[in-house]
Amino acid sequence: MRTVRQVDAGDLSVGLWDEGPRDGPAVVLLHGFPYDIHAYEAVTDRLVERGCRVLVPFLRGYGSTRFLEADTLRSGEQAVLGADLRALMDALRIESAVLAGYDWGGRAACVVAATWPERCAGLVSCNGYNLLHPPAAMAPDEPANEARYWYQFYLHGERGRRGLEQHRQAMAKLLWQMWSPRWPFTEADFLRSAAAFDNPDFVEVVVHSYRHRYGLVPGDARFLELEAQLLTRPVIQVPTILLDGLADGVAVEPDTRSHARHFARLVRHERVDGVGHNFPQECPSVFAAAVMDLVEAAARE
Known part of the structure; x- marks a missing residue:
């Protein structure tokens, strides 16, 4: 059974798995909504075996x-997710x-890769270019696409x-069922992750996230400059591998080849049949x- 350690970093006491040799190449794996760190159990095993x-x-x-x-805004905006990641790396002295991530976690990884590229040796991003653009969020989409986002409008x-x-x-x-229709997860799989949603700040952070991205609530004033930088849609300059599950029930554009223009050093783009939104748990071998391909490439540079 893995041990969760706590590390004070920025605004947070962060709970995390910290596995493998301390002098191994560092990898940070970031989960999405509504998932948790157990999405990466099998991926973690594979990477630790390879010395990471x-x-x-x-x-x-x-x-x-x-x-x-107690008085910190329970923000879920993209800038703070990226700032949280950078603060964690600072606290752990990881230069x-x-x-690697998907959904919210992929967004945090993209924020750091875009704005602090020196901190990112390589990027694995599911669902392409994960940075949000709130000024365009109120433009209506086709009804079939809008229906995929019912949970956002509900919140x-x-x-x-x-x-x-x-x-x-x-x-x-x-x-989980709607977004990964071909993933036969068990009740035990779900309950292992669902315990993470009992966090006392879960509801506030989630609600803020889905309101802020539509311009319905203000963000954390400390991160206005970073949010403004993200609105310029910066090109990500680090080596990147994109992953898409072609059975993803929430991605409006499950095949994100058009996102390539946002990546200056796109290594490859893999599209995998039968895989839904929770890519690392559904297809850990590919993830x-x-x-590892990016870890090895970084070691050669």
């Missing part, structure tokens, strides 16, 4: 991660690491906030292989 130091943190609002101050109102508070496990399980 593997860090898998609970994002803010999940698991044992806690805010250090550079291969960053824009007080009914949705109360619904998530009262039914967080049921809502998360429904999203781990992508990470």
Whole structure:
């Protein structure tokens, strides 16, 4: 059984797995909503076997991660996710690491890769260029695409906030089923991750995330400059591997080849049939292989 350690970093006491040799090449694996670090169990095993130091943190609002101050805004905006990741690397004295993630975690990795490229030895990103662009968020899409985002619109109102508070496990399980229709996860698989949603800040962080990206609530004022930088849609300059699960039930564009223009050093783009939104847990072999390819490439530079 893995041990979760706590590390004070920035605004947070971060709970994380810290596995493998301390002098091995560093890898940070970042989960999405509504998932947790258990999405990376099999990936972590593969990378540790190859000599990597593997860090898998609970994002803010999940698991044992806690805010250090009661009055810190429970923001879920993209800038703070990236700042959290950078702060964790600072706290652990990791100058550079291969960053890999999906959903919220992929967004955090993309923020660091885009704005502090010296901290990112390589990037594995599911669903392509994960940076949000709130000024364009109110432009309507085709109804079939809008329907995929029902949970976001639900959380824009007080009914949705109360619904998530009262039914967080049921809502998360429904999203798992909708987003990964060909993944035969078990009840034990779900419950292992669902414990992370009991975090006292989970609802506030999630609601803020899905309101901020539509311009409905202000973000953390400390990160306005970083948010403004992200709005310029910066090209990511680090070596990147993109992964898409072609059975992803939430991705409006499950094949993100058009995102290539946002990556100056795109190594490859893999599209895998039958894989849904939770790519590392559904297809750990492909995910781990992508990470190792970037680890080995960084070692040759």
